[in-house]
Amino acid sequence: MTTLTADLFWSFRSPYSFLATRRYRALVREYDLEIVFRPVYPLAIREPDFFERNHPNWLGYVMRDVMRLSQYLQIEIGRPTPDPIVQDIATRKISSDQPHIFRLTRLGQAAARAGRGLAFADEASRLIWEGKVSWNEGDHLAAAAARAGLDLAALDQEAAREADALDAEIAANQAALEAGGHWGVPTLLFNGEPFFGQDRIDVALWRMKQAGLSRRLS
Template structure:
């Protein structure tokens, strides 16, 4: 019996990146299908989030994500460019956000084809794995190819259906909140949310309780 779960994911979230490869490995090792559900980051949904947060929040998060990557042996580096255009001094979010809009819509287009999880892992590895100018050249084309996808085809879909894709992405966010959480990464299995990269082992434990078996 194949089990199913949904992974709510943001391409701007370092913790989403630090979880997606481990969830991909889980889906490859166990009789499990994980459907990617891309959502826009808080910087898009709540542009004043960073202005309202505690001043220590950014510094702590930067320290923590680096040590999580080191702990798990995951390649990690600051995104170049950041998927969100933001003034890090004032924390102000720019009104136009071409990078995050494109990559999130690409993720949703990949999810339509049942390959969202693999694409998210390959693309996030560019963004957060130390690649320079991940949005240029053939970086994303190679990431798409590793996921069994054609970037030109995905980009054509993004250009033709931006509003429809955004509606699907908004529906993902609504489904996440209906599950009982609001942030990413969150894995939902049988209506039970597991938030954070530090809940992966617990999610697997729960699925094994329900009978999940290795492939």
Template sequence: MTLHADLFFSFRSPYSYLAIGRYRAMAAEYDITIALRTVLPIAIRDPGILFTGNPNVGRYIFIDAARSAQMLGIPYRWPRPDPVVQNLATREIAEEQPYIHWLCRMGQAAERRGRGLAFADEVSKIIWDGSTDDWYLEDHMYPACERAGLDFCELDGEAQHDAEALDAEIAANQAALEAAGHWGVPTLVFEGEPFFGQDRIAMAKWRMEQKGLEKRG
């Protein structure tokens, strides 16, 4: 019996990056489909709550994401450029956002083709692994899409020409995340139960095994 789960994911979340490859590997090894449910980062969808309250929150995320990557043996560096154009010192979000809406639409277009998980994994690598300072260029995006079994030009065209419908799907993903009882990413939702964070993968797998998760034959 094939199980199904939804993975709520942001291209700007370091923890999403640290989780995506392991969830992709799980879906390859076990009889489960994991749908990518791309959402906009909090910095875009609700900037009023980003890093509010204790100023140590932002600093902690930077420290913890880096050490988590080191512990997991995953290459990591804060993206250059940042998928969200933001002054991290003042927390000011720029009005012009040339990357994040495009990335989210590309991810949603990939999921329409059943390749969302692969797309998010391959593209997250070029954004976060420190291998390039210009991940958004076609020279990097095209081969990343190719490795995910997708055509960059096709996705890019869809992101431009079907933007309104893709944005509506992304908004529906956000509503589904909230309905599942969470607000952050990465969150895997399995049979209505949310598992938030890159450190809850083993727990999610444990629950799936209780429900009959088996290796692919």
């Protein structure tokens, strides 16, 4: 029996990434599958004028679609407090001061180094996107890291100490995503084929089964 491997490109600011994460994590539990977690910086960082260039209806539609999908999938979602990206919603302009997203993404890459990236993404994104608490205050994020089998203090130390190296790895993730045929998240890349969006999980599973994906032995 052979373990199949796929890469998951993912962002802490993407509600669609959040809506996909626990389902991808469930696949790893059920099938003989390794998903390599590869966080990237969101478009707001990679292309700061992205939101200003889009059609005026784009952001409103995305917000409506996310709420609809959360109801359909029965996944609770709320407004992140604070938003991982500092942005003026009225003008859609991205602030030059970003106190959260660099820390989060570097933590995610450090977790990926430890082989716990997907678990950390799941636990942290639930904390952020369920919107029940100010996720950056108190011990909320530390508790989420602990649920993923990680120590937040150690991750933060690594993120601060190796910021440049982690950013280089994150940039390599972005380059690999684009080389694989896409630019957005969440994207699962399997055998060179990209599956973009939380609505392509079943299609990705179908393709992996064609390649011999089997259930884990109980």
